[in-house]
Amino acid sequence: MIQRLSPQDVAHFQKQVLSFYHQNKRVFPFRDINDPYKIVVSEYMLQQTQTARVVPFFIRFIERFPTVQSLATAPLGDVLTLWQGLGYNRRAKFLQKCAIAVVSQFDGVFPSSLEELQSLPGIGAYTASAVVAFAFETPVMVIETNIRAVFIHTFFPDDEKIEDNLIIPLIEQTLPQNGVREWYYALMDYGVDIKKRHKNPARRSKHHAKQSPFLGSNRQKRGLILRELVTNKTVSVEELCSLLQCEPQKAEEIAAGLEKEGLIIKEGRVLYLP
DNA sequence: TTCCGGCGTT
DNA sequence: AACGCGGGAA
Numbered sequence: 001m002i003q004r005l006s007p008q009d010v011a012h013f014q015k016q017v018l019s020f021y022h023q024n025k026r027v028f029p030f031r032d033i034n035d036p037y038k039i040v041v042s043e044y045m046l047q048q049t050q051t052a053r054v055v056p057f058f059i060r061f062i063e064r065f066p067t068v069q070s071l072a073t074a075p076l077g078d079v080l081t082l083w084q085g086l087g088y089n090r091r092a093k094f095l096q097k098c099a100i101a102v103v104s105q106f107d108g109v110f111p112s113s114l115e116e117l118q119s120l121p122g123i124g125a126y127t128a129s130a131v132v133a134f135a136f137e138t139p140v141m142v143i144e145t146n147i148r149a150v151f152i153h154t155f156f157p158d159d160e161k162i163e164d165n166l167i168i169p170l171i172e173q174t175l176p177q178n179g180v181r182e183w184y185y186a187l188m189d190y191g192v193d194i195k196k197r198h199k200n201p202a203r204r205s206k207h208h209a210k211q212s213p214f215l216g217s218n219r220q221k222r223g224l225i226l227r228e229l230v231t232n233k234t235v236s237v238e239e240l241c242s243l244l245q246c247e248p249q250k251a252e253e254i255a256a257g258l259e260k261e262g263l264i265i266k267e268g269r270v271l272y273l274p
Numbered sequence: 275t276t277c278c279g280g281c282g283t284t
Numbered sequence: 285a286a287c288g289c290g291g292g293a294a
Contacts, residue, residue, distance in 0.1 A: 047280045053292070087290030094281080124281050145279055200277085207285095211278070214291070223290050 002169045003155065010174050013154065014183075021186030024193065026051070030058055031185060036110035036135040037068045037099075043127045043134075044095045048088055057086045068108055071099040077229075077273030080263070084230045089223070090261055094122025112136045130184075139180045141172050145202045146191030147184070152201040153194045161206045221246065221254045222263075229264060229273045237269045 005013070028051060030042030041061055045054040061082050065071040071079070076096055083092035098120045102110055110131070111117055117128035129142040143164060151167045152159075176183050194201060202208060214220055221244045228235045228243055235243065240251035255271060258264040264271050 048278070048290080050278080050293085085291075087292085088281095090289070091281085122281065126280060202279085203277095207279095209279085209286085210276095212288085213275090215275095217289090219289050220291085226290095 003166070005170065005173050013174050014176065017150070017186050017190050018183075020190050020193065021182075024189060025185065026189050026192075028055060029062075030054075032181075034135055034137075036112075036131060037071075038062060039131050039135040040098065040110065040123075040127075041065075041071075041095065043130050044091050044098075044122055045086060047091060047127070049086060053086070057082070068099045068102050068110070071096055072103040075274065076262070080226060080273055081230045084227060087223070089226050089263055091122060093261065093263055097121040098123065110135070112138070114140065133180050133184050137181050139175055139177050141168060141175065142184055143168060143171060144188075146188040146195070147171065148205050149191040149194050149200065149202045150187050152204055153198060156204070160204050162204055163206045218254060218257075221251075222258055225255065225258060225271070226263065229271060234270050234272045237266075237271070240271075 028042075030038060030046075033039065042054065042058050045058055045061075064078075064082055065074060074096070076093065079092045079096050080089060083089055086092075101120050102108060106116075112132065112135075114128045114132060117123050117131055118125065123131070126142070126144050129140050130144070132138050132140045133142050148164075148167060151170050152162055155170055156162050156166070224243055225235065225240065237248075237252065237255065240255060241248050244251050244254065255264065255266060259266050259271075262274065265274050
């Protein structure tokens, strides 16, 4: 069943969130701006990655690729080089693919509808709604981990396995028609604070999944290969075994995966960046 | 050692 | 619906 909030509940909640925000707001180079391209770049970087780590990468990235056109025409290797150390390298590939699509399909102008945004590679439900809310300041429902934390902590203090379908109506009911961008900044900052003071409430979300260990994982090996290529331009398949400390068959498998995703190029026995 | 979280793929 | 994907901080 859907929880119905009274106007008093809504006003009280909004005041609580906004008063926290007014005294604790975080300032970032990707906030309080309207350029959809910069919003998109920051949102790709912010997928699975903490704001503090994103900031220097965002600044360097925008300096090197100030416009969607400049990103669309760059060699992917350059993009991956700037991405080095941020993690989840395929996001860089998706981001550039997105830039190319915006240039070719939308004449270099980012679309403002959820549907068109979500059709772009690397943009799903969250990123599309975040771009609409932040770049176009349109009141749209946005849900992500910090927002989940706020609503779970506030409205489901004793529940477990909470479905988004229960949270979404509450986000919609408390969404102000004006100042949407600031509202979501406020919710996210409030959520970060809640997670600091309590055991992460988002862990009580139904779809919260614990991730497998990183050490020795394929993800780590993929990252090592990309790092090596950024540093040394090329690496041979033979060198991979000592780099990854694994069997040749395993190294081939990892490299093949990267090649299939378009993150590396394999010519003979040598790997290099696209 | 544990924690983290949106997207594409399967 | 479940899984794979980085790397740094706590």
